[in-house]
Amino acid sequence: MKKEKGLQKATDFSGIKTIDDLHQHLKTNPDDADELGEHFITKLNNAYAEKNKTESDYEDLLVALDEWEEKPEAASKIRNTTYEANYLIIGACIHNHIVNNICFPGVTAIQRETGLSRTTIYRHLKLDDFRPYDKLIRxxxxxxxxxxxxxxxxxxxxxxxxxxxxxxxxxxxxxxxxSASNINxxxxxxxxxxxxxxxxxxxxxxxxxxxxxxxxxxxxxxxxxxxxxxxx
Known part of the structure; x- marks a missing residue:
């Protein structure tokens, strides 16, 4: 008698922490790309909701996945969307800190008050590194x-x-x-x-x-x- 196939067990992606981990997994499991995308998006949303300082990790993993799938527009969209969200969070934090303390907050204070990773905060304060992704703000x-x-x-x-x-x-x-675009x-x-x-x-x-x-x-x-x- 043929054994009935049970429910397919969800793939465990908890071991994928870095871009190298992602590339190694995709070498042997290229069909997991869509499921990985959903997994990283869920993790990214949870990172913002829980303020657990991991949002930059999952943002980078999502971008790396789109680049592996040769989807540059999707990767750019992720960068623009997360840049806008982080811009609003960090901007509000700096504003409130100045109002309450009459001074600018340091990176540690911003991290403590926003729950964002230091990587994300440095990217925004350095500006030049992520300037191409402020399209929505501009x-x-x-x-x-x-x-x-x-x-x-x-x-x-x-x-x-x-x-x-x-x-x-x-x-x-x-x-x-x-502007130099003026003809006359x-x-x-x-x-x-x-x-x-x-x-x-x-x-x-x-x-x-x-x-x-x-x-x-x-x-x-x-x-x-x-x-x-x-x-x-």
């Missing part, structure tokens, strides 16, 4: 910077604030620090072209008058549009 900053510019423009137009409009003009490409670094009105350098040489009163005229022109245009909408 995305938030860029988004909020654009929203801030929109609000600055709104203040300039609604309040007829020449200073706000002047700042808006400078920050959106007509200042000395304007000048203002053209009819046949008159004014370069950035020429604009910088104008007296402050003149630039404020220019900003005020632009504000008035935009307001007049807006009023005309509203009147047109009311009559249609």
């Amino acid at each position: 995305g938030k900053h860029e988004l909020m910077a654009k929203r801030a510019l929109e609000h600055l423009y709104y203040i300039g137009v609604v309040d007829r604030n020449a200073g706000a409009l002047k700042t808006f003009i400078e920050l959106t490409g007509f200042s000395k620090k304007s 670094n000048y203002i053209q009105i009819n046949n008159l072209k004014i370069t950035r350098e020429e604009l910088d040489q104008l007296p402050k009163e003149i630039t404020e008058q220019i900003a005020e005229l632009i504000s008035e022109g935009l307001q007049a245009k807006d009023c005309d549009k509203k009147m047109e909408d009311m009559t249609t």
Whole structure:
């Protein structure tokens, strides 16, 4: 009589602690890759929840597994996601420590208060090593910077604030620090072209008058549009 096959026992991955351990296991058990991925993700989530200072180990193992499977985009996604989480945790810790103690915390204090590993903390404080993986953070900053510019423009137009409009003009490409991506670094009105350098040489009163005229022109245009909408 044929013996019935019982439930398959889950593979024990507890002995895989380093990237070398992972590579050795995959040499003889390449089909374990998917199960290993799930195992490392569970361990990574538990590390954050339990604050047991092992999150960097499982982050590195997940990245090594994706690289072994030749999935660079997946590896980059893990780095970006964990960077964002660690950035928020460490940033909040430093902020609270300064508020409560009037000084910056040391690495040991950050480790004690966050439960993160020293490896993770050093990676963030050194910055350069993990700079390519702050994509999600930079995305938030860029988004909020654009929203801030929109609000600055709104203040300039609604309040007829020449200073706000002047700042808006400078920050959106007509200042000395304007991006090299700007194709034309000048203002053209009819046949008159004014370069950035020429604009910088104008007296402050003149630039404020220019900003005020632009504000008035935009307001007049807006009023005309509203009147047109009311009559249609």
